[in-house]
Amino acid sequence: MRNESLNPEAVSESLSGFVPPTSPATSKHADGTLVDKYGRHVTYLRLSITDRCDFRCTYCMAEEMTFLPRAQVLTLEECLRIVQTFTALGVTKVRITGGEPLVRHNVLWLLDRIARLQGLRELVLTTNGSQLERHAGALREAGVRRLNISLDTLRPERFREITRIGDLAKVLRGIDAARAVGFGRLKLNTVMMRGRNDDEFIDLVQFAVDKGIDIAFIEEMPLGDIGHGRQGSYFGTEEAIARLETRFTLLPSTESTGGPARYWRIPGTETRVGFISPHSHNFCDSCNRVRVTAQGELYPCLGNNDAIRLLPLLRAHPSDDAPLRAAIMHTMGIKAKGHDFTEQMNAPQVVRFMSMTGG
Numbered sequence: 396m397r398n399e400s401l402n403p404e405a406v407s408e409s410l411s412g413f414v415p416p417t418s419p420a421t422s423k424h425a426d427g428t429l430v431d432k433y434g435r436h437v438t439y440l441r442l443s444i445t446d447r448c449d450f451r452c453t454y455c456m457a458e459e460m461t462f463l464p465r466a467q468v469l470t471l472e473e474c475l476r477i478v479q480t481f482t483a484l485g486v487t488k489v490r491i492t493g494g495e496p497l498v499r500h501n502v503l504w505l506l507d508r509i510a511r512l513q514g515l516r517e518l519v520l521t522t523n524g525s526q527l528e529r530h531a532g533a534l535r536e537a538g539v540r541r542l543n544i545s546l547d548t549l550r551p552e553r554f555r556e557i558t559r560i561g562d563l564a565k566v567l568r569g570i571d572a573a574r575a576v577g578f579g580r581l582k583l584n585t586v587m588m589r590g591r592n593d594d595e596f597i598d599l600v601q602f603a604v605d606k607g608i609d610i611a612f613i614e615e616m617p618l619g620d621i622g623h624g625r626q627g628s629y630f631g632t633e634e635a636i637a638r639l640e641t642r643f644t645l646l647p648s649t650e651s652t653g654g655p656a657r658y659w660r661i662p663g664t665e666t667r668v669g670f671i672s673p674h675s676h677n678f679c680d681s682c683n684r685v686r687v688t689a690q691g692e693l694y695p696c697l698g699n700n701d702a703i704r705l706l707p708l709l710r711a712h713p714s715d716d717a718p719l720r721a722a723i724m725h726t727m728g729i730k731a732k733g734h735d736f737t738e739q740m741n742a743p744q745v746v747r748f749m750s751m752t753g754g
């Protein structure tokens with residue numbers, strides 16, 4: 396499954412050891428920063444540090460998942476080396492994700508090292524919140540600046556259905572722990588699902604208002620074969636906004652967190668309501684990011700199968716970063732112009748799970 400998700404050309408390059416091309420795929424990175432062939436500057440890396448998770452969210456994973464053997468997963472030292480190479484190439488923001496990043500043993504060691512890298516402005520993390528209660532203080536001390544916490548429902552039974560395993564009370568305690576240690580700008584991530592949580596959008600926004608935090612609603616993306624079709628569950632941004640406007644005044648905001656979300660403010664509150672709308676408002680034109688999976692595959696586009704394997708390079712050249720750097724720069728030449736998720740909702744062409752690529 397995982398190998399099938401890779402572009403055959405990229406696989407053969409990586410299997411034979413990456414050979415930097417004689418003429419660069421793009422000529423726009425002469426200053427040593429990352430610029431793709433459409434002129435987009437890449438300054439943001441999302442790194443998945445594990446494909447494992449203590450939940451099995453129905454939109455993200457199949458019920459039965461086979462996880463990677465340990466030898467095929469980046470070590471924490473390899474993760475650090477990758478991030479270091481990216482920051483040397485002008486990346487200023489790093490998001491650590493997964494799978495569930497907080498189930499990775501010694502994750503705090505890695506975060507602490509990344510936060511100290513020269514050139515890095517922002518280290519942020521996405522989590523399901525299950526381990527936050529015990530880790531919130533240490534995450535802040537390690538230098539994590541912002542947290543995104545996934546929350547699709549406020550009803551315990553429904554939470555168990557959607558996550559298949561999770562305990563809502565634990566996640567809610569995690570959110571409070573993060574607020575208590577002073578994380579500013581906490582943001583909830585809610586995947587919109589028709590018939591599953593669309594009757595709670597207003598309650599979820601009210602929850603965010605009461606806690607003084609932000610919330611972003613995400614249109615479901617067709618990533619991975621989750622064992623059931625997605626077409627019936629798709630819920631679009633415009634309809635969600637209309638629904639929220641029956642209760643709240645939403646004022647469009649020009650604020651951005653450097654990501655694809657478009658924001659609205661609720662007057663008289665601290666809360667911003669964001670929408671990540673890969674179907675209805677494709678954000679590809681301003682894309683500034685690339686992703687590295689837990690097994691070291693560098694994906695320049697979330698909605699596309701082209702990738703370069705960094706792991707063989709890291710292991711073949713343990714003390715020379717030049718081949719790694721060359722591979723990363725080469726990837727700028729294969730970054731797709733954009734994706735079309737809407738076409739793929741029932742028969743995904745991107746066969747890897749979101750937990751593989753990192754959300």
Ligand code: SAM
Binds near residue numbers: 455522615616
């Ligand atoms: N386990 C962590 C969590 O749940 O926050 C981090 C990894 S998870 C893959 C990152 C984000 O991706 C979550 O907010 C999750 O809701 C979202 N996600 C997962 N599968 C998705 C899908 N098919 N479409 C849209 N968002 C998805």
Ligand code: SF4
Binds near residue numbers: 749
């Ligand atoms: Fe795990 Fe996050 Fe995927 Fe849910 S969305 S299964 S918490 S990786």
